[in-house]
Amino acid sequence: MLIPKNLLYTIEHAWVKVNRDLVVVGITDNLQEMLEAIEQIDLPHKGDELYVGDNCVSLVHPGGFYDLPSPLTGRVTKINPALRDNPELVQSSPYKDGWLFEMEFDEPEELEMLLDAATYTEEAEQEL
Numbered sequence: 001m002l003i004p005k006n007l008l009y010t011i012e013h014a015w016v017k018v019n020r021d022l023v024v025v026g027i028t029d030n031l032q033e034m035l036e037a038i039e040q041i042d043l044p045h046k047g048d049e050l051y052v053g054d055n056c057v058s059l060v061h062p063g064g065f066y067d068l069p070s071p072l073t074g075r076v077t078k079i080n081p082a083l084r085d086n087p088e089l090v091q092s093s094p095y096k097d098g099w100l101f102e103m104e105f106d107e108p109e110e111l112e113m114l115l116d117a118a119t120y121t122e123e124a125e126q127e128l
Helices: 029-033 106-111 117-125
Strands: 014-019 022-027 038-041 055-061 064-069 074-079 101-105
Touching: 101 106
Parallel strands: none
Antiparallel strands: 014 022, 022 101, 038 055, 055 064, 074 101
């Protein structure tokens, strides 16, 4: 299970890379392994308003689907266009080419609710 130390995480297996007032969001290596094969990804649209905890991405896999909640409150500024034709990028490169979307966030204090790599690792290992 690859868990980069420079990212923040949610208990629902999203990662967040902070760049000033923007964040990039993706799914963890742990989640892509649990889902086994991702067949389709339904992403939010550019300009969509997201609220922390609201489902914003749906990952279709052989066992059904997995809804990923938004890690923060804000607006989608960019989606990863490569995922339309290549959803498998989320599995082959979850922390680089398989990112999901970028967003501006409104509530900086919500960053404090995210987990560091060590805490996420502990939580993920308890699930196994």
